Amino acid sequence: MKKNAVIGVLFILLQCVIYGFGDPISKAAYASISVFSLLTVRYWIGFIFLMILFGRKVIHELIHSNWKLLILPSICIAGTFIVSNVAIGMTSPTSVAFLKSTATVMTPLMALIVFRKHYSLKHLPVLAVILVGLYLLCTAGGTLNPGTGEILGIISAVFGAGSLVFAEGALDQMSAITITTVQTGTSALFASICAFTFEGGVDVAAATPTIWMIIIYMALACTVCGYLLQNFAMRSISASSVAVLQCIYPVMTAVFSFFVLSERLAMAGVVGAAIIILCVLAENLISADEENTSGQSRHVTLKKGLKRRARRALPIH
Numbered sequence: 001m002k003k004n005a006v007i008g009v010l011f012i013l014l015q016c017v018i019y020g021f022g023d024p025i026s027k028a029a030y031a032s033i034s035v036f037s038l039l040t041v042r043y044w045i046g047f048i049f050l051m052i053l054f055g056r057k058v059i060h061e062l063i064h065s066n067w068k069l070l071i072l073p074s075i076c077i078a079g080t081f082i083v084s085n086v087a088i089g090m091t092s093p094t095s096v097a098f099l100k101s102t103a104t105v106m107t108p109l110m111a112l113i114v115f116r117k118h119y120s121l122k123h124l125p126v127l128a129v130i131l132v133g134l135y136l137l138c139t140a141g142g143t144l145n146p147g148t149g150e151i152l153g154i155i156s157a158v159f160g161a162g163s164l165v166f167a168e169g170a171l172d173q174m175s176a177i178t179i180t181t182v183q184t185g186t187s188a189l190f191a192s193i194c195a196f197t198f199e200g201g202v203d204v205a206a207a208t209p210t211i212w213m214i215i216i217y218m219a220l221a222c223t224v225c226g227y228l229l230q231n232f233a234m235r236s237i238s239a240s241s242v243a244v245l246q247c248i249y250p251v252m253t254a255v256f257s258f259f260v261l262s263e264r265l266a267m268a269g270v271v272g273a274a275i276i277i278l279c280v281l282a283e284n285l286i287s288a289d290e291e292n293t294s295g296q297s298r299h300v301t302l303k304k305g306l307k308r309r310a311r312r313a314l315p316i317h
Helices: 003-028 035-063 067-090 093-100 103-114 123-140 148-171 176-198 209-233 240-244 249-261 267-313
Strands: none
Touching: 003 035, 003 093, 003 123, 003 209, 003 240, 035 067, 035 176, 067 093, 067 148, 093 123, 093 148, 093 209, 093 249, 103 123, 103 148, 103 240, 123 240, 123 249, 123 267, 148 176, 148 209, 148 240, 176 209, 240 267, 249 267
16 A cells, blocks of 8 residues: 555544544533534634634635535535434434444445446445444444434435545645635534524533533534545545545444443444454455556556557667
8 A cells, every 4th residue: 555545544544533532522512502503613613713724725726726616525524514413413323323334335336426436346245244343333233213313314424425525526626725624614604504593593601611622622623633634535545445444433432432431332332343443454455455456557558558669669671
């Protein structure tokens, strides 16, 4: 695996750690503040922070590039986080984590349908086993109870897949910083609309200093750093690879829930976590092997082309 790809993998793993810690600590905040109010404040803090640091660069890039490429990835990333947080309020976070992680399968399918991107069939068995691992981890061997929360979890997964697939085109023209800033601003706008539509406005009067610390963590770590890590990673690894690596996120949520909330995994959950980790390793080995094979094929093709040119250049006797 190339150095840039390794860095991309590490970025997504770090993102999983950040999000995994954010899930259990956010429960305390949601006990005092409504979902849309918290999300509105979180995203506006993140957006203002990014504009203070990179506003001039962002505006310059938007003026001199095709900003329309940002519409779909921005709407999708806002949709996946807003919808998943609403789903958590209606059902268990573990059920939402499982359903949201089905984006692992949806991402390559969406890339195939929308952009006709080739996807090797050798990945399918690994994805199938990953789903089994996610199910064991997130349900601890139990069952999912279909309901509104579960439907929203699936919708969140569709948005999540779209945020990965559509961002690849934007990354060809704009920096990860500009894309992250626009995505954060879009999330803030949609969260604000939802807060005023469904909750009558933004109310954080009940927030304690501890809850404000949680909100700031979610704004700067989960939103700013999380979005940046994903966008930087996608410069060196594909959307499908990112989706697979993000399956580590529910594992990290379970680990941090043990330390923060004293939640213990059943044996089925431990087995599921082990399956996910092994499958992620296997998927990366398969991707590295495909990359090496593709590189060798390009080298052989180039060598044959040079030989043909050399023969054509020989003088005729």
